[in-house]
Amino acid sequence: MRAGIYHSATWFRHFSSKSDAATCALVARWMHWAADEAPVLGPHADLLPFLRMDYSQRETVTLLYARGMRQAVLDASAKIAEALVVGGRTGCREKFYLYGFVGIHDEWVERGFAETPEEVAAMLSGFDDLISHMPL
Numbered sequence: 001m002r003a004g005i006y007h008s009a010t011w012f013r014h015f016s017s018k019s020d021a022a023t024c025a026l027v028a029r030w031m032h033w034a035a036d037e038a039p040v041l042g043p044h045a046d047l048l049p050f051l052r053m054d055y056s057q058r059e060t061v062t063l064l065y066a067r068g069m070r071q072a073v074l075d076a077s078a079k080i081a082e083a084l085v086v087g088g089r090t091g092c093r094e095k096f097y098l099y100g101f102v103g104i105h106d107e108w109v110e111r112g113f114a115e116t117p118e119e120v121a122a123m124l125s126g127f128d129d130l131i132s133h134m135p136l
Helices: 002-012 018-037 048-056 058-066 070-086 092-110 117-132
Strands: none
Touching: 018 048, 018 070, 048 058, 048 117, 058 070, 058 092, 070 092, 092 117
């Protein structure tokens, strides 16, 4: 038992705050899940695998919000969306989509995951039309 406590304390020393540790843990969960599930990830429309995974962990995400760790969830969502959507590009269109996703995700959590992942993905697909008409 003592070794487990020491191991946890050692792990937390690598982070400047509980929020940073929670962000890392959420991103690591996604990466582990993605490796097992091997989803095909595209530039805009393929956030559905993440939304489904997030929905399956809604109790954890809701608890983080309730404990004042909203920023950890937002940061993790942004990092995951950036990996899926931006794909290394940092243009206006990609950032518009990225921050739109984070805002919709935040509202989804605030509403208690009232919509299904498919309904949220449908909302996000509306961004595709807006992005296609952006000049940059």
